[in-house]
Amino acid sequence: MTRNIPDKPQLEGLEAKWDARWESDGTYRFDPSKTREEIFAIDTPPPTVSGSLHMGSVFGYVQTDAHARYRRMAGKEVFYPMGWDDNGLPTERRVQNFYGVRCDPSLPYDRDFTPPGEPGDPPISISRRNFIELCHILTDEDEKVFENLWRTLGLSVDWKQTYATIDDHSQRTSQLAFLNNLARGEAYSQDAPVLWDIDFQTAVAQAELEDRERGGSYHRVAFHKPDGTPIYIETTRPELICSCVALVAHPDDERYQSLFGSSVTSPLFGVEVSVVAHELADPDKGTGVAMICTFGDTTDVIWWRELELPTRAVIQPDGRLQEETPTWLTGDAANVYSEIAGLFANQARRRMGEMLAESGDLDGEPRQIMHPVKFYEKGDRPLEIITSRQWYIRNGGRDDQLRKELLVRGEELDWIPNFMSVRYRHWVEGLTGDWLISRQRYFGVAIPLWYPVAADWSVDYENPIVPPDDRLPVDPSSETPDSFDESQRGQPGGFIGDPDIMDTWATSSLTPQIAGHWADDPDFFSRVFPMDIRPQGPEIIRTWLFSSTVRSHFEHGVLPWHTATINGWILDPERKKMSKSIGNVVTPMPLIEEYGPEAVRYWACNGRPGVDTAVDFGVMKIGRRLAIKILNASRFALGFSDTDVAPSAIFEPLDKAMLATLAETVVAATAAFDDYDYARALEITEKSFWSWTDNYVELVKARAYGAGEVAASAHAALHLALNVYLRLFAPFLPFVTEEVWSWWRDGSVHRSSWPGLDEFEGLTGDPAVFDAVSQVLGEIRRAKSDAKASMRAEVDSVRVTADGELIERAKQAEHDLLAAGRAASIDYEEGDFSVDAQLAQAAN
């Protein structure tokens, strides 16, 4: 093929050129006719499209792409789909802010609704259907932004294999898996206390909790024994005294032995509560006696359940204390309650503090403390505990046998790096309950169930009406179950639809099943499942990785993948955690524009597997320099002849020595990749390449410019080496390697085969020849540098003092050495290593 080498090769514009070519050529198209053994399947993380783009998004994806490219070149058919996680609360919140709307399910659908150009205040209330339409519109836009970023970065995904967690296929898969869980008893509903976000007004799962340090104040409050003597408790939530159902102390606490079994009355309300014993009560905290409320925190729930205490709840789903006076408060107590009815918890807390002070039941001033408070990770106010009916999937949190099985799955999984497995183990060991999957929200996959309504209007939650598989996906709030019609909705003898949706993890825990077409194409699924790798961030081991393991364990009885590659955490240039609130988030696009996509890829691939990595512009500059170097070195190597010179022309010792070191590089880089250590593969390749350009190319230059057999040997060696280096770099720098490849090769470098030792058969010599000559040349260069002379300076004579072996090797490439050093003559003497170079007079 004719060579078309630009005079001044440029990096700019390569990504657009090659992205378009790869798409039109189908370079990364997946071939589903291959067998499972021939396929390498990747369970790509679907990015949350309503989240912001930042360097953390780039980091892991590029590392995975490098590995995908290696596997593809090494002969695997790579299944590399891309998904978008677009359902759930982040999208709802973004839609609310972006358009200035909020969802009110009681409103009718308005088919002519268009959102205002600018979000207004207060937000416009719209129907559930209008709201969901806006979610779709916005996520479509967000997905384009992500796809554009991935393509600019050169991710080698098959863009025909995409999915979104809200699309019909994902919904169908998610509902089908849920119904299977239900049929097998792995999913169940329960009316019980749950952690509840009062702003989003939804239940949240254990995996979505985080602790935040918040200020609070200990109120030392007196309850009263029958004889009127006070018994003090300390509480940070005096507003819940009206919800108090018991006092508790440790069974061994000597101070309270006489009280166990007796009753005391609460201050202000005069409600009689018993004093009970439980091991979780800590004698060292406060007075050693705690008030049990329904419910102030998760310990209350444990006490309430294990001690079988009554329920006296007052906190409503919106976070306010209920308006009506609770039935257990009568007389004066009702008057007291009217002071706090309808208030938010924090307001009621203040009012109760005042009233307790007035009544004399508050001992001293409240004591300020900092303490951890449970928050929904996306929420702004502390979680409350509300009793409500919710759906759960078993996860071992209440079942030791299942917990053990899931721990075994974690041990079966090959973790890269290995220490990440500890996080899985700790999480599973620490589970306190099953996985709460229902959410009282709108934009998500519906719980695909209806419930019969009895003649007395009661709802039979224990016997849900299940749709047949072929109806999925269904929306029970707008569709009717078979053998009913819409007029029976909410009527005695009729049905109601489950109003809830599933948590986003309930769907994204099925990404292998979604991408692999489990629900509809068993043949396709059998070719990609279980997948080879699950690449992901460390922060979602407890959610995505664990929940995927649970689903696959139930549905298929196996791990969903063989290997989990966990990338490190991304820090800002000052090594601080990036966060929106601090305002130090680094977005990738400006960096890609400044340094080029290859430079950003180079930075990402320099981060060791699982190691936290700071955004580093210096590393990006090096990557850019490397890419430019490849262009220029390629121009040199290909500039000598218009056609390939066959490797059989190679006979010069220096050329064969260079190829021997290159063969070593290939072996080492391949081993590193097989170990999932892309960073090591890059380092090995890069080091070898710079040595090649700085030493070999300089040494061979003069001979290459000449003619005859010795020149042909150089040309052939340059061609072969370049051919190998381009392929070694292709996983990291896909654009520049493809560009150079196109100058002289047919097809794509990314579909060429990974270099192997067979290509060096009969072409390798003694690698030490290369080292020996480089060492002597280095000394000649030093002599010129010391003399402040140009590297072109002529040298009259060189005397090499060295051991016999080194001398023998230097002699093999003596003509190259003399030419590169511009030396007229060289002689040798055995002894300790030194080189004496006599510069010609003209040199100065």
Add this chain to the structure above:
RNA sequence: GGGCGUUUAGCUCAGAUGGCUAGAGCACUGCCCUUACAAGGCAGGGGUCGGCGGUUCGAGUCCGUCAACGCCCACCA
């Protein structure tokens, strides 16, 4: 309160199963426009490998301990 990780040149980081004078790039100093590349090349200065203690003929590399930083988990009255 537990667990995991990190701590190597001014900066960012490599240093697998312990073994010759501890490496790279950036930054810094000097020199060089050499027909692939000045967006480059050559040469050079710079490190008590977090502290302490141990194992060993020998430790940045193994063990113990302490410290700082980061992350994860925790029943937070």
